[in-house]
Amino acid sequence: MRVMRAESAGFCLGVSLALQRLEREQALSGERGGRLITLGPVIHNPLLMSHYTQSGVICDDAPHDLRPEDRVLIRAHGIPRDVEAALKESGVSIADATCPKVKKARSAIGKAHAAGGVLLLLGERDHPEVRGLLSYAGPSAQVFADLEELRSQPLDPETDYFLAAQTTQSRAIFNLAVDDTARRLRREVPALDTICDATSARQQEVSELCATVASMVVVGGFNSGNTKRLAETAAEAGVFAVHVERPSDFSQEDLRRIRSAGSPVGLSAGASTPVEQIDAVQNFLEQMDITRNFPEAPAPPAREGKKTVCKR
Numbered sequence: 001m002r003v004m005r006a007e008s009a010g011f012c013l014g015v016s017l018a019l020q021r022l023e024r025e026q027a028l029s030g031e032r033g034g035r036l037i038t039l040g041p042v043i044h045n046p047l048l049m050s051h052y053t054q055s056g057v058i059c060d061d062a063p064h065d066l067r068p069e070d071r072v073l074i075r076a077h078g079i080p081r082d083v084e085a086a087l088k089e090s091g092v093s094i095a096d097a098t099c100p101k102v103k104k105a106r107s108a109i110g111k112a113h114a115a116g117g118v119l120l121l122l123g124e125r126d127h128p129e130v131r132g133l134l135s136y137a138g139p140s141a142q143v144f145a146d147l148e149e150l151r152s153q154p155l156d157p158e159t160d161y162f163l164a165a166q167t168t169q170s171r172a173i174f175n176l177a178v179d180d181t182a183r184r185l186r187r188e189v190p191a192l193d194t195i196c197d198a199t200s201a202r203q204q205e206v207s208e209l210c211a212t213v214a215s216m217v218v219v220g221g222f223n224s225g226n227t228k229r230l231a232e233t234a235a236e237a238g239v240f241a242v243h244v245e246r247p248s249d250f251s252q253e254d255l256r257r258i259r260s261a262g263s264p265v266g267l268s269a270g271a272s273t274p275v276e277q278i279d280a281v282q283n284f285l286e287q288m289d290i291t292r293n294f295p296e297a298p299a300p301p302a303r304e305g306k307k308t309v310c311k312r
């Protein structure tokens, strides 16, 4: 099977910086003694994160037994304001791996809120980045996952709303949300530019690739919002799209659909997917012979995580 791989597939700047920081802190904690604790996964890639936890890094969303000699690493998605304040107050030593673009989004939201605005945020309510962004916007902020949810939420014509998005959201959906809100309120509503270029570039390339390929495979953590969005982008473009972390995640039905769609198959990956993980899936797909039986996907080892499949 011929594979067309998106040039943008793989690590973005924010993920690279966070992993460099994690490596540095891990080396230092080896010299210094004391534990290195990350507040939740530093990036959304369970395979890569398990490599670090197996070598001694502790991953805990809410550690209750912090010791003076511990070092706490803040994840690339950032953490809510009150959690950061509590950490600082506890006196524990902190290393911050929050992506600079997430910090920029938080700061823009904080300023608009301080000026009296009420936030309407496009994002996944339970995503750590969204919890962080909301903490800069006060209790009146509203979150919506998609246009349907936005349309179902009441808007007060007297309120000064402003719109923003989680950094990994689709720019096209956000633009529609801005237009929709303006139509409902019969006036322009300020919109902050908080969507990350790395995300838009990956989505754009997947859309373009879908015009050429027969099906699309997206590689990345099942808990990674930007990876899920890439698979959704491909499905919206009308091709069969499947999201995997590794070759063993393909079901026989996935392989049958890819094979019957024909060659070439498109390949992209989320911003937190290492090149080795993408290569492994590419090698597997390249071994598929569309005229004969395809290679059996290796049996998956037991692990946590849920697969998202987009089928059109």
Ligand code: SF4
Binding pocket: 012, 013, 014, 015, 076, 099, 100, 101, 102, 167, 168, 196, 197, 198, 199, 226, 271
């Ligand atoms: S996708 Fe963008 S916002 Fe998210 S970590 Fe990467 S650079 Fe930062």
